[in-house]
Amino acid sequence: MAAVPASAEAAPATARKxxxxxxxxAVAEGAIAAGARFFAGYPITPSTEIAEVLSRRLPEVGGxxxxxxxxxxxxxxxxxxxxxxxxxxxxxxxxxxxLMQEMLGFATMAQIPCVVxxxxxxxxxxxxPTEPAQGDVMQARWGTHGEHSVIALVPSxxxxxxxxxxxxxxxxxxYRTPVVILSDALIGHMREAVVLPDPATLRIAxxxxxxxxxxxxxxxxxxxxxxxPRPPLGSPFRVHVTGLVYNRRSGAPDTADxxxxxxxxRYLREKIYHHRDAIVRVEEVEMDGAEVAIxxxxxxxxxxxxxxxxxxxxxxxxxxxxxxxxWPFPTAAVxxxxxxxxxxxxxxxxxxxxxxxxxxxxxxxxxxxxxxRVDGKLITPDEIFELVKPxxxxxxxxxx
Amino acid sequence: MSALVDEQRLEATPTGDPKLPRIRPHTTxxxxxxxxxxxxxxxxxxxNGTITRALIDAILGLELxxxxxxxxxxxxxxxxxxAYLDYSTVHTAHGRALAVATGVKAADPSxxxxxxxxxxxxxxxxxxxxIHAARRNVDVTALVFNNSIYGMTGGQMSPTxxxxxxxxxxxYGNVEPAFDLCELAHAAGATYVARGTSWGYQQLVNVLAxxxxxxxxxxxxxMAICPVYYGRFNLTADPAEFLRSQKEHAVPVDRxxxxxxxxxxxxxxxxxxxxxxxxxxxALGYVRERxxxxxxx
Numbered sequence: 001m002a003a004v005p006a007s008a009e010a011a012p013a014t015a016r017k018x019x020x021x022x023x024x025x026a027v028a029e030g031a032i033a034a035g036a037r038f039f040a041g042y043p044i045t046p047s048t049e050i051a052e053v054l055s056r057r058l059p060e061v062g063g064x065x066x067x068x069x070x071x072x073x074x075x076x077x078x079x080x081x082x083x084x085x086x087x088x089x090x091x092x093x094x095x096x097x098x099l100m101q102e103m104l105g106f107a108t109m110a111q112i113p114c115v116v117x118x119x120x121x122x123x124x125x126x127x128x129p130t131e132p133a134q135g136d137v138m139q140a141r142w143g144t145h146g147e148h149s150v151i152a153l154v155p156s157x158x159x160x161x162x163x164x165x166x167x168x169x170x171x172x173x174x175y176r177t178p179v180v181i182l183s184d185a186l187i188g189h190m191r192e193a194v195v196l197p198d199p200a201t202l203r204i205a206x207x208x209x210x211x212x213x214x215x216x217x218x219x220x221x222x223x224x225x226x227x228x229p230r231p232p233l234g235s236p237f238r239v240h241v242t243g244l245v246y247n248r249r250s251g252a253p254d255t256a257d258x259x260x261x262x263x264x265x266r267y268l269r270e271k272i273y274h275h276r277d278a279i280v281r282v283e284e285v286e287m288d289g290a291e292v293a294i295x296x297x298x299x300x301x302x303x304x305x306x307x308x309x310x311x312x313x314x315x316x317x318x319x320x321x322x323x324x325x326x327w328p329f330p331t332a333a334v335x336x337x338x339x340x341x342x343x344x345x346x347x348x349x350x351x352x353x354x355x356x357x358x359x360x361x362x363x364x365x366x367x368x369x370x371x372x373r374v375d376g377k378l379i380t381p382d383e384i385f386e387l388v389k390p391x392x393x394x395x396x397x398x399x400x
Numbered sequence: 401m402s403a404l405v406d407e408q409r410l411e412a413t414p415t416g417d418p419k420l421p422r423i424r425p426h427t428t429x430x431x432x433x434x435x436x437x438x439x440x441x442x443x444x445x446x447x448n449g450t451i452t453r454a455l456i457d458a459i460l461g462l463e464l465x466x467x468x469x470x471x472x473x474x475x476x477x478x479x480x481x482x483a484y485l486d487y488s489t490v491h492t493a494h495g496r497a498l499a500v501a502t503g504v505k506a507a508d509p510s511x512x513x514x515x516x517x518x519x520x521x522x523x524x525x526x527x528x529x530x531i532h533a534a535r536r537n538v539d540v541t542a543l544v545f546n547n548s549i550y551g552m553t554g555g556q557m558s559p560t561x562x563x564x565x566x567x568x569x570x571x572y573g574n575v576e577p578a579f580d581l582c583e584l585a586h587a588a589g590a591t592y593v594a595r596g597t598s599w600g601y602q603q604l605v606n607v608l609a610x611x612x613x614x615x616x617x618x619x620x621x622x623m624a625i626c627p628v629y630y631g632r633f634n635l636t637a638d639p640a641e642f643l644r645s646q647k648e649h650a651v652p653v654d655r656x657x658x659x660x661x662x663x664x665x666x667x668x669x670x671x672x673x674x675x676x677x678x679x680x681x682x683a684l685g686y687v688r689e690r691x692x693x694x695x696x697x
Contacts, residue, residue, distance in 0.1 A: 076493075084504045
């Protein structure tokens with residue numbers, strides 16, 4: 001079992017003083033704080049620093065770093081380590097994330113807790129390796145084949161890279177599922193002064209072992225409200241893990257019974273959606289009385305935040321809805337927003353990937369204005385501000 | 401960081417053949433105790449059941465704690481072994497078993513990790529993982545069920561289908577030469593390489609036991625028979641005749657000429673290569689210890 005919970009570790013000397021950290025470094029430190037003791041990965045820009053930091057840090061805390069032969073092997077080794085009881089992660093970017101889709105499906109099907117960090121860059125293919133993009137948000141949702149659900153978190157600051165990595169591990173353990181962190185080249189390479197929390201104050205979810213005898217294990221079954229942990233490989237439980245459709249109680253492959261397939265398929269989806277309210281986190285900024293909302297996530301949310309401040313300073317009612325959890329989609333927050341505002345502006349570094357999703361939830365109750373860039377350049381506050389202006393008959397626009 | 405690793409220990413040192421364990425055959429009821437089910441989806445005449453039994457015989461003979469045995473399998477006919485064996489078992493994705501097994505072994509070095517793969521699994525889709533697991537010398541035992549064909553999908557050629565062989569995707573005769581899996585693993589750095597046949601049961605048990613006992617990457621190629629596809633297209637659809645052909649084709653390694661290339665109808669069996677070299681997970685452990693010691697000091 002992994003590990004020393006973070007709370008048991010000595011607090012670093014820098015705790016609660018600001019430290020200058022890069023987004024990717026913060027992910028690595030967050031993983032260690034969460035109790036991750038295994039990383040397998042393959043170098044790829046702009047995620048490589050996560051591997052570099054963990055190759056140095058993991059042996060220090062008794063963990064294991066392996067540089068695998070490719071990204072497929074990386075996530076496969078992560079699945080293996082997690083099945084053997086360790087909290088494990090890998091980190092990659094676009095092309096590597098594409099290669100990982102196969103084993104992401106395996107982890108989903110076989111219910112293996114693990115964390116996959118995708119530091120998004122311009123694509124498709126080799127694309128723009130050193131420039132940020134948000135083109136993988138739909139791949140995170142639907143990249144692996146077949147019906148499934150997924151949890152994906154989007155940090156928009158260095159501090160959030162740290163905190164959301166811990167949360168990703170907690171969600172992975174709690175729901176026995178892979179969790180994707182969708183960072184991007186800007187967030188990953190940016191440096192900010194952050195105050196890391198006192199490790200003793202962190203809530204860390206540990207794996208645990210089912211509360212039953214090994215020979216009873218085949219007869220107990222997880223329910224949506226009680227997701228049992230899986231005992232590690234090499235325990236008296238002698239579990240069978242498979243990517244085939246299996247009987248949810250015994251774990252034995254069962255591809256002949258449509259009822260077993262339906263039961264598993266619905267369970268794998270509902271396991272996440274049933275807990276949507278507990279999983280989904282959204283930050284709302286200046287939404288009190290807002291007439292126009294900007295729906296923005298990740299690095300673009302930083303520009304959107306500047307626009308909200310500027311607009312409010314001018315007395316113009318603009319708010320921000322920033323999903324921190326991108327999947328499951330924050331439908332409830334978007335519906336609330338749709339009831340309140342007349343226009344939703346969706347700037348994103350792709351073309352309409354999330355704005356379609358926003359439109360589906362808004363259901364015509366507000367106008368949705370999309371704005372996309374795929375040139376590897378960050379959407380600036382000025383660009384978003386230009387989208388806000390036509391929404392208000394504000395007499396001072398011209399004097400600006 | 402290189403100073404942390406003792407270069408000397410990383411040198412490969414060829415050693416003489418170790419004495420292979422000689423395992424007494426176990427009774428069917430002893431074997432059955434290690435199976436979740438004796439009902440399989442393998443075709444009549446398939447040798448996968450024989451190889452499965454040989455694996456259990458080896459595990460019993462070595463007196464391994466069944467709770468500490470983990471079998472990681474790929475996809476294909478051979479992969480199904482994972483559902484039948486009553487150990488901790490993982491039925492992974494096609495070709496990925498060795499990569500998953502590397503993670504398992506690194507996370508819990510106390511486990512005996514056995515990786516069951518087919519020929520396509522290990523040398524086509526999983527070929528990259530095979531050479532790198534061998535290069536790392538990770539302490540797992542790769543058991544390759546080599547039937548020279550993709551059986552589960554109905555008889556297509558694989559990288560071990562021989563030149564000229566027929567399959568449903570080489571109806572005019574295969575134009576590609578076959579991999580010699582043992583020489584491939586040896587060249588990539590495997591420290592224990594052996595081949596057995598489903599005909600030579602006792603030898604297969606012994607080389608499997610030797611591989612499991614070996615510390616480092618062990619590769620055991622079990623020559624399997626697939627009368628339904630490979631045999632029917634190329635040799636014989638009769639399982640007994642097919643098995644007897646293995647007796648004629650398999651040559652004890654000491655009677656195989658130095659430098660002789662294996663061909664379809666003549667291949668060496670027994671322990672082919674053996675050497676001692678620093679094991680991967682052990683080396684990771686040394687690095688971890690030294691880093692922690694240095695940080696304490």
